[in-house]
Amino acid sequence: MVGIVIVSHSGKIAGGIKDLIEQLTQGRVRVEVAAGAVDGSLGTDATAITAAIQRADTGEGVAVLMDLGSAVLSAETALDLLPLEARKRALLCDAPLVEGAVAAGVEASLGSDLAAVRQAAEMSRSLTKLGG
Amino acid sequence: MPTELRLVVKSELGLHARPAAAFVQAAARFSARVEVHNLTTGKGPASARSLLALLSLGVRQGHEVRLVAEGEQESEAVLALAELLGGKDAELEKGLDQFQGAGA
Numbered sequence A: 001m002v003g004i005v006i007v008s009h010s011g012k013i014a015g016g017i018k019d020l021i022e023q024l025t026q027g028r029v030r031v032e033v034a035a036g037a038v039d040g041s042l043g044t045d046a047t048a049i050t051a052a053i054q055r056a057d058t059g060e061g062v063a064v065l066m067d068l069g070s071a072v073l074s075a076e077t078a079l080d081l082l083p084l085e086a087r088k089r090a091l092l093c094d095a096p097l098v099e100g101a102v103a104a105g106v107e108a109s110l111g112s113d114l115a116a117v118r119q120a121a122e123m124s125r126s127l128t129k130l131g132g
Numbered sequence B: 001m002p003t004e005l006r007l008v009v010k011s012e013l014g015l016h017a018r019p020a021a022a023f024v025q026a027a028a029r030f031s032a033r034v035e036v037h038n039l040t041t042g043k044g045p046a047s048a049r050s051l052l053a054l055l056s057l058g059v060r061q062g063h064e065v066r067l068v069a070e071g072e073q074e075s076e077a078v079l080a081l082a083e084l085l086g087g088k089d090a091e092l093e094k095g096l097d098q099f100q101g102a103g104a
Helices: A011-024 A046-056 A070-081 A084-088 A097-109 A114-126 B017-027 B051-055 B074-084 B097-103
Strands: A003-008 A031-035 A062-066 A090-093 B003-008 B033-038 B043-047 B064-070 B091-094
Touching (some): A003 A046, A011 B017, A062 A114, B064 B074
Parallel strands (some): A003 A031, A062 A090
């Protein structure tokens, strides 16, 4: 099953999203969190993201969801720090964090492949909430 | 011939995050392709296997939806999904032989 990594400046944000995905998928999907800077303040840390990707990878790949700004840069750096084989199975998703991560998690729970999981996440870019 | 079912959503939650996730997981148990239309808002079709597509339908309690399934076990798929929407009083339009028999 495809794993999910949540990258956020805040551990509370990332942990909350992890809880949400685990509830929606009855804990069937591996969700790892990489949040906060090295000193524990708000921020992101590429090496922590690399480690989270490796924990989430069971061989079928990992979809990585990021919040804002430097989280994206750190995630890109994290991919470069991965061993080549693992790098091939990790994809960043260009999606809003909460919606994208939930969609990715549910898609992963169906046993879909990594490309389908990323596609599900990225579909959230066009999701409207108020019926507009 | 696809199996089609129209029903009014009884579930208080409509088809929001948790019910929609359960709906997707139920749909994935069948190989039949199932599409959902929200007849009340005119939105759809959405794949029953896509969480975000389902959320975009904005299905709430009292809305009328149409489920259309095509493929293996299509009537079983439609009935399983209808049940999740609280559609036990569903009016069957066509194609559900077992129910036409049972209701006769």
